[in-house]
Amino acid sequence: DIQMTQSPSTLSASVGDRVTITCRASQSINNWLAWYQQKPGKAPKVLIYRASTLESGVPSRFSGSGSGTEFTLTISGLQPDDFATYYCQHYYTQPTFGQGTKVEIK
Amino acid sequence: EVQLVESGGALVQPGGSLRLSCAASGFTFSSHEMKWVRQAPGKGLEWVSFVGSSVNNIHYADSVKGRFTVSRDNAKNSLYLHMNSLRVDDTAVYYCARVGGYIYGENWGYNANWGQGTLVTVSS
Numbered sequence: 001d002i003q004m005t006q007s008p009s010t011l012s013a014s015v016g017d018r019v020t021i022t023c024r025a026s027q028s029i030n031n032w033l034a035w036y037q038q039k040p041g042k043a044p045k046v047l048i049y050r051a052s053t054l055e056s057g058v059p060s061r062f063s064g065s066g067s068g069t070e071f072t073l074t075i076s077g078l079q080p081d082d083f084a085t086y087y088c089q090h091y092y093t094q095p096t097f098g099q100g101t102k103v104e105i106k
Numbered sequence: 107e108v109q110l111v112e113s114g115g116a117l118v119q120p121g122g123s124l125r126l127s128c129a130a131s132g133f134t135f136s137s138h139e140m141k142w143v144r145q146a147p148g149k150g151l152e153w154v155s156f157v158g159s160s161v162n163n164i165h166y167a168d169s170v171k172g173r174f175t176v177s178r179d180n181a182k183n184s185l186y187l188h189m190n191s192l193r194v195d196d197t198a199v200y201y202c203a204r205v206g207g208y209i210y211g212e213n214w215g216y217n218a219n220w221g222q223g224t225l226v227t228v229s230s
Contacts, residue, residue, distance in 0.1 A: 034216035036151075043220035044151065049207055055218075087151055091207075091214045094165065095141075095153040 002026050006088055006098030012106040019075040021101045023088035028068050032092040035064055035073045038100075039084045047086075048073065078103070108132040108219040110202050115224030122192050122228070128185040128202030128221055136180035139163075139205035139215055142187050144198035145223075154200070155187065156214060165214075170196075192228045199223040 003026040013019050023033065031051040036044035046055045048064035051071055061076045075082055083105055088098040114126040128140070142154040155176040156165045164176055175188040185202050206218030 030213075032213040032216075036217070038151075043201055043222055044217070045220070046206075046216060046218055049216045049218075089151070089153075089216065091216050093214065094167070095156075095214055097151040097153070100150050 001094060002029060002090055002092065002096055004088055004090055004096050004098040006101055008101060009099060010102045010104060012104050013078050014106045015078055015080060017078045017106075019078055019082075019103060021073045021086055021088075021103075023066075023071045023073070023098050025069040025071075025090055029090040029092040031067055032090055033064075033066070033071050034089050034091060035062075036087045036089065037082075037084045038087065044087065075103075108204060110204065110219060110221035112200065112202055112221045112224040115200065115226045117227045117229065118192055119230050120192060120194055120228055123188070123190045124192065124226060126187040126189070126200055126202075126224055126226070128187075130183045130185065130202075130204070133204065135178075135183040139208045140178065140185045141203045141205055141215075141217060142176060142185075143201045143203055143217065143220075144196075144226075145201070146195070146198045149198075152198075156205075157185070158210075163210075189226070192226075194228050197226060197228045199225050 005024045033051045035048040038044040052064045085102045109131045111129045157176045173191045177186045201223045203217035204219040205215035208215030
C-alpha cells in the first residue's frame with residue numbers, strides 16, 4: 001500500500017495568513033491526489049483533485065501544487081471559515097488518506 | 107444537486123451484522139462509481155470499499171475483506187454495505203461517496219460528493 005505522510009498535524013494561524021500543508025507519498029502517485037476539508041461533525045468536502053485542479057465552487061484562495069511524491073495545499077489569505085481539518089488522499093491505487101492537519105486560530 | 111443520504115447505522119454487539127444504505131439523487135447513479143469511507147471517533151479517514159458502475163469491479167480494504175460486502179441497486183439509485191462479523195474497531199461514521207475523475211486502469215477516482223454519514227457502534 002502507498003502511505004501518505006501529511007505535515008504538520010496541527011497548525012496555528014491568524015486570519016489573513018498564508019498557510020501551507022504538505023503531503024508526501026511513499027511512492028509516485030502520478031499526481032492522482034486530492035485535498036479535502038472537514039469541519040467538526042460534518043462530512044469532508046473536496047477542494048482540489050489531480051493535485052492542482054480546483055473543484056467547482058471552491059474559493060480561489062485554495063491552491064494545490066506538487067508532483068511525483070511531494071504535494072502541497074496552500075491557503076492564500078486564511079478566512080474564518082477555513083479553520084478546519086484538511087486531509088490529502090491519493091487515488092492512484094487503493095486509496096489512502098494522510099493523517100490530517102488541523103488548522104487552528106492563533 | 108447531488109444528494110447522498112446514508113441510513114442503517116446502529117448499536118450492534120461484536121460478531122453481529124448490519125446493512126447500511128445510501129440513497130442517491132441528482133445524478134445518473136448507474137453511470138457512477140461509488141465508495142464507502144469510514145471515520146472512527148476522533149480519528150482520520152479510512153477507505154472501505156469501491157464499486158464500479160459495473161458490479162464486476164469491486165474492491166475492499168484489507169481491514170474489512172471477507173466480512174463486508176458492497177452492492178448496488180441501480181433501479182433504486184441505492185448503494186449498500188453489508189457488514190458481518192463486526193468488531194469493536196469497526197465503530198465509526200460510515201460515509202458513502204460519489205466518485206469523480208475515475209479512469210479505468212489509471213486511478214480509483216476521488217470522492218467528489220459525500221453523504222452526511224451514519225454512525226455504527228460495535229459494543230457489548
